[in-house]
Amino acid sequence: MTFSVVVCQGLLVVVFLASAASKLRSGRALRALATSLTAMRLVGRSRATAVAAALAVSEGGVAVLLAVPSTRWAGFAAAVVLLAVLTAGVAVVLRRGSEVPCRCFGASPAPLSVRHLLRNLLLTAAALAGLTLPAGSLTLAGWLIALLAGGLAGVILTLLDDLVELFLPVPTS
Numbered sequence: 001m002t003f004s005v006v007v008c009q010g011l012l013v014v015v016f017l018a019s020a021a022s023k024l025r026s027g028r029a030l031r032a033l034a035t036s037l038t039a040m041r042l043v044g045r046s047r048a049t050a051v052a053a054a055l056a057v058s059e060g061g062v063a064v065l066l067a068v069p070s071t072r073w074a075g076f077a078a079a080v081v082l083l084a085v086l087t088a089g090v091a092v093v094l095r096r097g098s099e100v101p102c103r104c105f106g107a108s109p110a111p112l113s114v115r116h117l118l119r120n121l122l123l124t125a126a127a128l129a130g131l132t133l134p135a136g137s138l139t140l141a142g143w144l145i146a147l148l149a150g151g152l153a154g155v156i157l158t159l160l161d162d163l164v165e166l167f168l169p170v171p172t173s
Helices: 003-024 027-039 045-067 069-096 114-132 140-158 160-167
Strands: none
Touching (some): 003 027, 003 069, 069 114, 114 140, 114 160
């Protein structure tokens, strides 16, 4: 595999694992996501819990597909599809002007914003790159460096709301 494919793989595994874990860590976290989906007017209250659970399980499934060498390409394809759905959802919410907290990685109080849309577009580009770039070969050291670089980028993206709040705090009135 090429260096870029492994970087994309590491990035997406970390992002999807963190996202799934944040939603599945407790019933409360899953209910918060369901409530958020309802507040966003993306699903009705009667289906919100089922959709939230399906989303979290799908994210975990994508991470597993990406982590297993023999299913990596299926993982990239599944990531493209899931990210397209998530990105469309964010775009709909932004178009409506809703100020609903993003539950992408847990209990962030930050409402969905353009940065979430851009983050999803970046992740979609990484999934498409992983899916379409040619396979090559890497040394073990090159593979480890690429995987760590992608994983680090994934950690940074999962902490995006926290980093924005840290460096660009919202003034209180």
